[in-house]
Amino acid sequence: MKHEAGDQPLRPDELALIDRYWRAANYISVGQIYLLDNPLLRTPLKAEHVKPRLLGHWGTTPGLNFIYAHLNRVISRRDLDMIYICGPGHGGPGMVANTWLEGSYSEIYPDVPRNEEGLRRLFRQFSFPGGVPSHAAPETPGSIHEGGELGYALMHAFGAAFDNRELIVACVIGDGEAETGALAASWHSNKFLNPVHDGAVLPILHLNGYKIANPTVLGRMPEEDIERLFLGLGWEPHFVSGEDPASMHRQMAATLDRIVSRIRTIQDSARGSHDAATMPRWPMIVLRSPKGWTGPKQVDGKKVEGFWRSHQVPVANARGDAGHRQLLEEWMRSYRPQELFDADGRPQGDLLTLAPTGERRMGLNPHANGGLLRRELKLPDHRTFAVDVAAPGLSVAEATRVMGRYLAEVMRLNASVRNFRLMGPDETASNRLDAVFEVTDRVWMQDIEPFDTNLAADGRVMEILSEHLCQGWLEGYLLTGRHGLFSCYEAFIHIVDSMFNQHAKWLKVSRELPWRKPIASFNYLLTSHVWRQDHNGFSHQDPGFVDLVANKKADIVRIYLPPDANCLLWVTDHCLRTYDRINVIVAGKQPSPQWLDITQADRHCDVGIGTWDWAGTVAGDEEPDIVMACAGDVPTLETLAAVDLLRQALPTLKVRVVNVVDLMTLQSEYQHPHGLTDAHFDALFTTDKPVIFAYHGYPYLIHRLTYRRHNHPNLHIHGFQEEGTTTTPFDMAVLNGIDRFHLALAALKWGPDAGTEGAALKAEFDARLAAHTAYVREHGEDMPEIREWTWTHGR
Incomplete structure (x- = not known):
């Protein structure tokens, strides 16, 4: 749906106010990227006022600030419950600037007040050692989406909206991010949003045309093709495009008013009906504005605004080059900071009337700090x-x-x-x-x-x-x-x-x-x-x-x-x-066989690891000849079957069985909160006896978790070895060496010398493995003795 040119709800004073707010956010954003001191340009800019390392991303930021300012207006006007998800990867300057302007930043961080000193600290900390990152990180008020990796903004927005009836999630999607597979699939989330029970998601696809060094796919598509694309995906696209600030402010305000009304109409209709909800066509915005909007047009004779050179730091050497420094100062003064901040560096009083108050501020909305709203689940016994x-x-x-x-x-x-x-x-x-x-x-x-x-x-x-x-x-x-x-x-x-x-x-x-x-x-x-x-x-x-x-x-x-x-x-x-x-x-x-009744299971899992005395041939503190350990359901089954073989063939062999449920218990107590003390680990695995460990995954992880343990040299791990394809369950175990015969053979190899009896057993187990291989390739299933095996000891 195209915008209607005559739809202009902004009065001249409203237009002036929202433009000033936007200019303030842009000024604060540029200051964060560049300045160490002189935050309000009270004196001419000097080299020492500029950071030695210029880090941050300008190109996406003015568009993010533009959106934030207009969302503030519609939140206040309609008393909306709304959060802002910043998809563009390094939109941190804008998110920090806007939360500082609305006051939420200083409420959370009192050492960064809304005055000149606070502005100095805000600028200095950005992308600076001991400071804050350049993206909308957890430290940023109002954020539930970091944006450090592209592609996930829209799915996070929908996750936030599910079962949040009154919430509107405004989600800005950069056109670079829109090229990712995850984001492309995310447009289908509208097929899962129920207007009766859920809130609403307002995607704002921000097409500024360029990524780091190339045009964007969607940015080069004609408006008609974009409209057809999103209509086909089930959306109702509204377009806001241009570069003249006054025109863009009018378009955006009118569009947001129409969209919020449309969202409320969809929800009211669905919630007032006795029939099951049907899938509506939700509105979205396609915002076209220049990359690096309001920044330098050119630097060193090269195009910057509206081009990929504005992506990060448009004026690259403001500390070391006087010409660059003059260009930076002219750029920052173009926002007319004297109209934005008072003598103490506070935002002008009328400027603050644009922002919502209390928890309606997007930086302090409790949905963006979900632990405030978390209720414990009701869980059965x-x-x-x-x-x-x-x-x-x-x-x-x-x-x-x-x-x-x-x-x-x-x-x-x-x-x-x-x-x-x-x-x-x-x-x-x-x-x-x-x-x-x-x-x-x-x-x-x-x-x-x-x-x-x-x-x-x-x-x-x-x-x-x-x-x-x-x-x-x-x-x-x-x-x-x-x-x-x-x-x-x-x-x-x-x-x-x-x-x-x-x-x-x-x-x-x-x-x-x-x-x-x-x-x-x-x-x-x-x-x-x-x-x-x-x-x-x-x-x-x-x-x-x-x-x-x-x-x-x-x-x-x-x-x-x-x-x-x-x-x-x-x-x-x-x-x-x-x-x-x-x-x-x-x-x-x-x-699968079940090993523990619920009382035993609770006791075993509460510790996370333990001996199964009923499975071994030793109990309690009796010293074993060998420890047979296991982690995972199939490794447990095969370990017990191996113990069964050993018990029958070598009844004098002292075997301890250790089962691991919580894998992190294998680490030291100094490495993980669930880690065992050395004394507890040694009591289970001994300090000098061989341990045959059947593990569900790759063997290396067990070695990694236990490398500091006293008995680590005696751990022999059997796990997945990247072997096997379409085959029988037991053959998978055989191919990777975690089956009962390989585990029993390992016990014979590493355990006490069993002499001629052991040699005969080895030959028997090798023969049974060979028979298994021949059987499964002829019959396509495991041998009856494998399929029908059960644990019988202690019954």
């Missing part, structure tokens, strides 16, 4: 969903199916407050979590056919074949005070590696800011894992996400590998109770 385990290995269950019944009850208990959602890329049923569909459905705002199942406009399960969107939606949902869980095939969670990194960094920094209140933890369930890919093959095999997770700050991450359904119940319940963490749960979905 996980023990009521437990699998009955009369003896180890006697029961068989699908761990994630049991977890699904627990999550269904979480959905039911929190249905009225709508503060819990389950995200996943089309895999809720595949991952055996389908019990949740007895309580809710998949949210779906497009047409629903009579033969469709579990689709509804008010569903609380979110499925789309984009791991990026699932991750970003949940981040936005958590950052605005709610709870959730993201379930994904293990191999494909790598798609969001960098998004995980960014969220972990956000949590690390925000935990150090006392004004940022704790948010609910980000919970991953990784299933359909590496050890059961019967038909998917090598493409679906990669357990390395946990290696990436383990790199992060110790107080942020947790990694859990529950060996059975009852342990998974405890872990799930625990993770949903935590905050300011990233919890990774790895659990299989296939039918």
Whole structure:
């Protein structure tokens, strides 16, 4: 939809006020990039007033300031509940400038007051050692989106809007960011936004034409093609374009007034109807303005404004070159700071009337500090969903199916407050979590056919074949005070590696800011894992996400590998109770033996690691000859099967079995809050006995976590070795050396010398491996002795 030239709601005094506010924000933004001192240019600019290292990004900033000023006007005029998501990567100068102008910055940081001294400190700290970053980081009031990595602004905006009925999320998307795959997919989020229960997202696609050193794809597209593109994606585009400030202010004000009215009409119509909500065509803005708008037209005879040279620091040598310094001073004085600040350096009183007050200021909106709004989940007693385990290995269950019944009850208990959602890329049923569909459905705002199942406009399960969107939606949902869980095939969670990194960094920094209140933890369930890919093959095999997770700050991450359904119940319940963490749960979905009853599981998981005396041949403090350790459901099964072989063949061999649920217990207590003391670790793994450790993922991680331990030289780790494709479950284990026969052979190799008896056993195990290989390639399934094996000791 094109703008209407005659739609001009701004009176001359309003136009003058909003332009002054914009000029003030631009002045403060330039000052942050360049100045150490002389913040109001009370004296001619000197070299020592300029920072020795000029860091920051100017090109996107004037457009961001323009948008912020106009959003302030419409918030005040309509009493809107609105937050601002700054997608362009380094828009920090604008976000800091605007929050300082509206007063929220100084309320959070009293040492940066709204006066000349405060302005001096604001300028000095920007991109300066000990200061603040150049993007809208956690330190920036009003931010839930860092923008340090492009592509995630719009999905964060939608995550914030889900279940936030009165919230409008204004999301600025740079045209460079719009080229990313994640952002391109994000435009489809409108198919999941329910106007009855959810808030609204207002995308503002800011086309200034250039990225770092090239034109942008969308920036070079004709307006007609852009309109057709977004109409096809289900949006209603409104265009604001030009470079004359007065014309642009009038266009933007008129457009925002129409759009806010349109949003309210959509919501009122949906909320007043007794029928199920249908998908509306939500409005959006396409804003075309010059890159580096209001900055220098040329520098050293080269084009700057409206070109990529304005992207970062347009005047590059203002400290060392007098000509550059004069150009900078002329640029800053062009904003007429004497009309913007009083004698004490405070913003002029009438200037401040444009900004909203209290929590309506976007810098202090509680949705941008979601811990203020976080309510604890109502959680059921996980023990009521437990699998009955009369003896180890006697029961068989699908761990994630049991977890699904627990999550269904979480959905039911929190249905009225709508503060819990389950995200996943089309895999809720595949991952055996389908019990949740007895309580809710998949949210779906497009047409629903009579033969469709579990689709509804008010569903609380979110499925789309984009791991990026699932991750970003949940981040936005958590950052605005709610709870959730993201379930994904293990191999494909790598798609969001960098998004995980960014969220972990956000949590690390925000935990150090006392004004940022704790948010609910980000919970991953990784299933359909590496050890059961019967038909998917090598493409679906990669357990390395946990290696990436383990790199992060110790107080942020947790990694859990529950060996059975009852342990998974405890872990799930625990993770949903935590905050300011990233919890990774790895659990299989296939039918598997169950080892611990719920009382044993609770006790075991509460510590995170422990001996299974019932499985070994020694108990308590009795010294073993060898330790058989395991982490993960399939490694646990194969370890117990290996112990079974050893018990039968070498009954005098003293074996201790150690199971690890919480992987971070393997680290030292000095490295991780869950780490074991050296004394506790030594009591489990001994100081000098061989340890055969069957691990779910890549062996190197276990070595990394334990390299400081006394018995590290005796740890022999068996894990995934990048072997195997479409094959049987047991053959996958064999190909990677974590099967019972390879583990038993390792025990014979590293344990006490078993003499001729041991040599005979080695030959037997080698022969059984050879027989297995021949059998599966002839019959296409595992041998009966493998498929039908059960644990029988101690029954």
